Amino acid sequence: LVESSGTTLAPKYSEILGVLSHFLKEDGDRRTIDNVLGAVSRMILASPTSLPLDSIFPTFVKWLPLQEDMEENLIVYTSLFSLLSSSCQVALEQLPVLLPIMVSELTNKKVDDAAKAKITEILKGVSTKYADLTLKSLSAEQAEVLRQALTTNVNGS
DSSP states (O other), rough: OOHTTTTTGGGHHHHHHHHHHTOOOTTSSSHHHHHHHHHHHHHHHGGGGGGHHHHHHHHHTOOOOOSOOGGGGGHHHHHHHHHHHHOHHHHHHHHHHHHHHHHHHHHHHHHHHHHHHHHHHHHEEEEEEHHHHHHHHSSSSHHHHHHHHHHHHHHHH
16 A cells, blocks of 8 residues: 555554554564565655654664565565665664675575565675675675675676
């Protein structure tokens, strides 16, 4: 609904977020939680300025990576790409948490190729623009996975 309405529902985002937040519980159903992240991602893409990103984005990141509804991955990472490519401060502040998650998703067999391509696109931009932060945020093993992903992407194989 949010995706097809564009900015029409933007004035209702705070109400929608209030309802969705009730589903984010440690013992909650992971498929439902993944769907909540997908819905928030669609709101981010439709009208990011209509959201209180300072307060919701850290919670959003806390629930990553997706665990059950892997079909939501592409929209989730597309929304992250949108925020990071627009230099959204709250998204940039979460990079130390996001980077290891995204690199780990590159080796997750449940994540489809389209989502992995979007993650690689994000990582390519971030690792170029924030190289020091990227390396500080990753283990040696994760840094190697990133290097391989970016090399493979550059070489087109």
